[in-house]
Amino acid sequence: MKITFLGHGYVGLVTATVFADLGNTVHVIGHTKDKIDNLNKGIIPIYEPGLSEVVQRNIKSKRLFFTLDYSPYIQESDIVFIAVGTPPKKNGEADLTTVFEVAEKIGKNLSGFTVVATKSTVPVGTNKKVKEIISKTKPEKAEFEVASVPEFLREGSAIGDTLNPDRIIIGTESKKAEALLVELHKPIDGHFVLTNLETAEMIKYASNSFLAVKISFANAIAKLSELTGADGIKVLEGVGLDKRVGKEFLQPGAGYGGSCFPKDVKALISIAKGYGYKFALLEEVEAINRNSRNDIVRKAEKLLGTFKNKKISVLGLAFKSNTDDMRDAPSIDIINMLKEKKAFVQAYDPQAMNNAKKIISGIEFCEDIHHTVQDANLLIVLTEWNEFKEIDLREVKKLMKTPLIIDGRNIYDSEKLKKMGFTYLGVGR
């Protein structure tokens, strides 16, 4: 099939590349010349394990193309995917400016029959608006149908997730569009849910919000365990072994972050408000999440007293491992709080340093773990990178001024560290 993608971020680039790898001819339309020039050379704008190689392979095989031009690629496409960003506005609502902007341009360039499918996470009703925009701008003879095909890939394992998704959601009012989208996804191993636009749009927000509920629930139980003397990790292991609950996303830590959970929870609260429903459960999920970040700083205060003239090392800046994504990473809030309290912060992340430097200032970015922990009064781990799990902690102890660790992702064995002479605080234990 001939497919076009609008957007070459974590979602657009990965799914476009996977569809090319499955034998389709895929054009990706961007809006910045330097990024498109780089992509044509196989240089990708994000870090995603394994992606660079697959992009290069498909460029070479002439199945994957990057361009700034809508014409003639939109006209020639069977399916056009919208995969641009939908960031949060100040009031929590999803900002749909780019979605509508590209919809208008798609409309102007349509010809024959085309399915316009939205992969971006968008509030209920958005695809109907996309339909209205395209209807107004399209050439008279052009025919089209809209569909909602929300994406569930996870950064860090995005290619595998795209090839083996838990489910493929296709929401559309058109049997013709549904058939074409099912055909495209056939080589992918996933359970199809075929439904209408509104349901597909809602499934995405409900899924992410439920996962955020699980994380905040785990953090609330962890907090209560710390207060009562229970081992929160064991409590959650015991809870998660119940098949009705499941152990995924029940790990306590420094809270959720990233480009999806914080914004999608906010957007669902805002969608609900628009219909007169106060989604108090999700408001509390957000409050618990904020507290999980604050708790890391409270623990640091407990260990250090004042932060004045104290050196705090932070290992891990990205919101999770195997990505360079810094959007709403807990490290941002935590480092800002440490700075406000006059700590000197030195930090390191294996992949997110460049992105972090654009967001965090007034700290020292170190080039490796050793420099980061050198002379530190306290080490805080905020991302569960394998690189951090494998460090020689005896060496770390020698380099630090005082052997204090806050393990914001519970990656270390607390008993082992205590035996080594560290004062160790995890989350929930």
Ligand SMILES: NC(=O)c1ccc[n+]([C@@H]2O[C@H](COP(=O)([O-])OP(=O)(O)OC[C@H]3O[C@@H](n4cnc5c(N)ncnc54)[C@H](O)[C@@H]3O)[C@@H](O)[C@H]2O)c1
């Ligand atoms: N990142 C994830 O893990 C993930 C997972 C599932 C769903 N989503 C959703 O998918 C959507 C995209 O997320 P993302 O993480 O890929 O965002 P991103 O910021 O990485 O990518 C957005 C892309 O849109 C491009 N873009 C912006 N304006 C454009 C324009 N006028 N024309 C063409 N391209 C334009 C940007 O250059 C960028 O490549 C969002 O709605 C997000 O909520 C993201």
